Amino acid sequence: MKKTYLFTPGPTQVPPEVTLAEASPLIHHRTSEFSNIFANFSEDLKYLFQTRNGEVFTFASSGTGGMEACVANSLSQGEKVIVIRGGKFGERWADICKVFGVTVIPVDVESGKAVNPVLLENILKKENDVKAVLATQSETSTGVLHDIAGIAKVVKNHNVLLIVDAISGIGVHPLMMDEWNIDIAVTGSQKGCMLPPGLAFVAVAPGAWEAVEKAQLPRYYWDFRKMRKNLANKTTAFTPAISLIMSASKALSMIKEEGIENAWKRHARLAHATREGVRALGLELFAGDDSSNVLTSVKAPEGVNIDSAIKKLRDETGVTMTGGQDALKGKIFRIGHMGYVNEFDIVLTISAVEKCLHENGYKIELGKGVSRVQEVLYKK
Numbered sequence: 001m002k003k004t005y006l007f008t009p010g011p012t013q014v015p016p017e018v019t020l021a022e023a024s025p026l027i028h029h030r031t032s033e034f035s036n037i038f039a040n041f042s043e044d045l046k047y048l049f050q051t052r053n054g055e056v057f058t059f060a061s062s063g064t065g066g067m068e069a070c071v072a073n074s075l076s077q078g079e080k081v082i083v084i085r086g087g088k089f090g091e092r093w094a095d096i097c098k099v100f101g102v103t104v105i106p107v108d109v110e111s112g113k114a115v116n117p118v119l120l121e122n123i124l125k126k127e128n129d130v131k132a133v134l135a136t137q138s139e140t141s142t143g144v145l146h147d148i149a150g151i152a153k154v155v156k157n158h159n160v161l162l163i164v165d166a167i168s169g170i171g172v173h174p175l176m177m178d179e180w181n182i183d184i185a186v187t188g189s190q191k192g193c194m195l196p197p198g199l200a201f202v203a204v205a206p207g208a209w210e211a212v213e214k215a216q217l218p219r220y221y222w223d224f225r226k227m228r229k230n231l232a233n234k235t236t237a238f239t240p241a242i243s244l245i246m247s248a249s250k251a252l253s254m255i256k257e258e259g260i261e262n263a264w265k266r267h268a269r270l271a272h273a274t275r276e277g278v279r280a281l282g283l284e285l286f287a288g289d290d291s292s293n294v295l296t297s298v299k300a301p302e303g304v305n306i307d308s309a310i311k312k313l314r315d316e317t318g319v320t321m322t323g324g325q326d327a328l329k330g331k332i333f334r335i336g337h338m339g340y341v342n343e344f345d346i347v348l349t350i351s352a353v354e355k356c357l358h359e360n361g362y363k364i365e366l367g368k369g370v371s372r373v374q375e376v377l378y379k380k
């Protein structure tokens with residue numbers, strides 16, 4: 001019998017109610033029925049981004065499509081941007097910009113560490129004509145949380161756009177679009193939003209429209225101006241991913257019901273318990289004090305082939321975690337705990353980590369991680 005437990009940093013577990021909504025009979029998108037669902041859903045998305053004044057657009061793509069849309073809509077060839085790197089997703093911002101002929105000034109951060117906003121400040125003071133700063137909230141490849149509030153404070157003092165990849169961070173950590181003055185932010189469906197992959201959501205603040213109008217980069221499907229015009233009429237320019245939007249509408253109503261502040265607190269508590277459980281097994285956190293609540297990245301213990309160990313665990317038990325990517329391959333493993341996750345999921349995951357290590361030659365006292373998790377979660 002096969003049962004799958006997704007504890008990966010995307011895709012994540014989807015509540016049955018959301019799956020059922022996706023299976024609703026298909027309706028046509030040029031109907032008042034769909035328009036109403038879509039308009040309500042687009043309002044709920046504003047809550048997710050904590051914006052009153054911004055507009056949020058839904059694209060049928062993975063998160064990266066949304067990232068490309070951010071670049072294509074706000075910049076022109078030859079313009080200069082600052083990209084905060086320090087992992088695979090920060091690098092992705094830089095790669096997208098380069099493809100479009102945008103000049104990238106990288107701020108390279110050590111893998112496993114968050115950027116110090118002062119570094120950014122220094123570069124902004126030194127460089128003229130910087131058009132935008134592109135940052136990542138939760139760098140999912142390393143498990144690091146960057147201080148977007150701190151970055152935003154620095155960027156605010158310069159006439160520069162702030163564009164944030166909040167793909168894994170949103171719904172897990174606060175992302176205060178209005179309060180922090182973020183110009184454009186993007187997320188994808190399959191992380192904290194408890195949805196299958198396939199949708200990208202991009203929030204655009206009122207102050208960003210001047211740049212969108214001036215931007216010279218080519219865009220057709222991704223054009224924010226088309227999205228805006230159609231959203232005002234409760235519709236979309238092209239055929240929307242109707243079934244996914246039905247499920248997304250359900251997922252967003254669940255987030256609203258819990259209350260996003262409660263979701264932030266739940267993730268903080270579960271992430272803390274996970275980190276404590278891992279430490280109790282004698283393992284070390286890769287991101288240390290900069291750890292995000294989205295996932296826990298753990299240094300692979302000496303003498304264990306971590307990639308084959310977690311693959312074996314997945315094949316035999318269905319419990320799915322992920323290894324490191326690129327330079328971190330074989331060096332870390334990552335436990336996702338975002339979205340549809342509760343305290344028993346953490347007990348289960350740490351129990352699976354114990355099994356995995358125990359069966360692959362790493363000496364642990366069985367139950368030590370689990371009992372630490374229980375202690376953290378249950379003791380008042």
Ligand SMILES: *Cc1c(COP(=O)(O)O)cnc(C)c1O
Nearest residue numbers: 062063064089138140167168188
């Ligand atoms: C998952 C993720 C992406 C990429 O999203 P896709 O949906 O795979 O295109 C980008 N940035 C971050 C921070 C992510 O976690």
